[in-house]
Amino acid sequence: MKIQDVQFQLSRIPLPGGTWGDQIHTVTHIEIITADITADDGTKGVGFTHTSGVGGRTILAMLEELRPQLIGRSAHPRSVWHDAWHYLRDSGPGGVTTLALAAIDIALWDLLGNHHKLPLADLLGRVRDRVHLYGSGINLHLSADEVADQVENWKNSGYGAAKVKVGKPDVEEDVERLTKIRERVGQFPLAVDANQGWTQPQAIIAANRFEHLNLLWLEEPIRTDDVEGHRRLRERSRIPLGLGENLYTLQQFNQYFITDTCDFVQTDVGRVGGITPYMAVADTARAFNLPMTPHFIMELSAHVLCAVPNVSWAEMTEGGTLTELGVIEPQPIVDGWFVPRDVPGHGLNFDRDFLTKHEVTR
Known part of the structure; x- marks a missing residue:
């Protein structure tokens, strides 16, 4: 099973309570970056990563730069993660690098669960x-x-x-x-x-x-x-x-x-x-x-x-x-x-209309 297509979307979601604050933060939005991956057998998986309102465009740009490295390779999440990390690590071993990789990795585990018809926990x-x-x-x-x-x-x-x-x-x-x-x-x-x-x-x-x-x-x-x-x-x-x-x-x-x-x-x-x-x-x-x-x-x-x-x-x-x-x-x-839902993959059903309503476009 190989990766055939990868698509990304960045959305800025306003906090339902207005503003979060603690000693060092003032947060008004959570950014969600989704990754939709399709394998050559038609199996799909969705992943995502998040920020506390800052850095989403940077993560999206990094993911889009990574896309050509993903197409055509094995869809197993562990091998993809380690190769992708080595490809991106000159931008830092963690931080933006790992935030970007999370979207891919979560999508591939979801895809694998859907392929084998197993919940993520199993x-x-x-x-x-x-x-x-x-x-x-x-x-x-x-x-x-x-x-x-x-x-x-x-x-x-x-x-x-x-x-x-x-x-x-x-x-x-x-x-x-x-x-x-x-x-x-x-x-x-x-x-x-x-x-x-x-x-x-x-x-x-x-x-x-x-x-x-x-x-x-x-x-x-x-x-x-x-x-x-x-x-x-x-x-x-x-x-x-x-x-x-x-x-x-x-x-x-x-x-x-x-x-x-x-x-x-x-x-x-x-x-x-x-x-x-x-x-x-x-x-x-x-x-x-x-x-x-x-x-x-x-x-x-x-x-x-x-x-x-x-x-x-x-x-x-x-x-x-x-x-x-x-x-x-x-x-x-x-x-x-x-109590996780007893369905294949991670069981998270994203509200695509809501994400598109709050999509960040260039």
């Missing part, structure tokens, strides 16, 4: 039929009572844990908000996300002030390219560390694993380059007895986790799932659990 090697979710929100702008309401709702809806944003100008305000949540939901598992917004001293102070709150993890306290900074923070804090959404290569993840500075592995299936490298990260994390806790793209990430033994939860970003963005048909969530 194609990868299913180990479970459903995945527990944790509630997550872009909620730094909410009042203490409002964010406590949000977490309480996730708890009552059956989610296994919750994550909230931290990074107020005064760390005591963060402590007040988290204390309010603890009073409301008791010892329900609670994580916090600082979005790389602190300096090293700020992270140490915050971690020490949070210690009595029994947090599940502290996510991205400082810049994710600072492995040594995370090691030094580890020496000064007992709160587990979560990171990975802004790591792009297996080698970057491995640096955190071997320095014992990552406890929850939050790989983003788009940013790391698709399902092929995602599974490599999952296998490596398993060797270190670390759980996969993926970032974003819940509808695909949770499906892939059905084939991963080392799992904690998948992230349900309130207001930011592909379903809530209007990009795909709704996926089944039952009492806080994601």
Whole structure:
């Protein structure tokens, strides 16, 4: 089976809530770049990648430059990924390179599932039929009572844990908000996300002030390219560390694993380059007895986790799932659990009219 045709589309989707904000981001749109691949036997697969509103045209240009390298070659995703990565890697081993490759890789796994008439989880090697979710929100702008309401709702809806944003100008305000949540939901598992917004001293102070709150993890306290900074923070804090959404290569993840500075592995299936490298990260994390806790793209990430033994939860970003963005048909969530559809491939049905309505043209 060989690749016969590849087509791409870039769309800018407005956030249903208007604007997202945290310590370092202001986001108004999510960009979705789709890849439609057709094999010479007529089998089709659809893949996609995403940005937080910036860089979509660059990714699209890179994919279009890659297209001639894809036509006529074997449609197996692993061989395509590694050859395509070597072709593009002079533009950087990760980042735009891996974001572009994700669209191709996801499409080829979908195509392979459709060819063999197998759901993606079975194609990868299913180990479970459903995945527990944790509630997550872009909620730094909410009042203490409002964010406590949000977490309480996730708890009552059956989610296994919750994550909230931290990074107020005064760390005591963060402590007040988290204390309010603890009073409301008791010892329900609670994580916090600082979005790389602190300096090293700020992270140490915050971690020490949070210690009595029994947090599940502290996510991205400082810049994710600072492995040594995370090691030094580890020496000064007992709160587990979560990171990975802004790591792009297996080698970057491995640096955190071997320095014992990552406890929850939050790989983003788009940013790391698709399902092929995602599974490599999952296998490596398993060797270190670390759980996969993926970032974003819940509808695909949770499906892939059905084939991963080392799992904690998948992230349900309130207001930011592909379903809530209007990009795909709704996926089944039952009492806080994601249950993948029993259909060939990844089972994501894209709303083509909606994507075309928001298409970015030259």
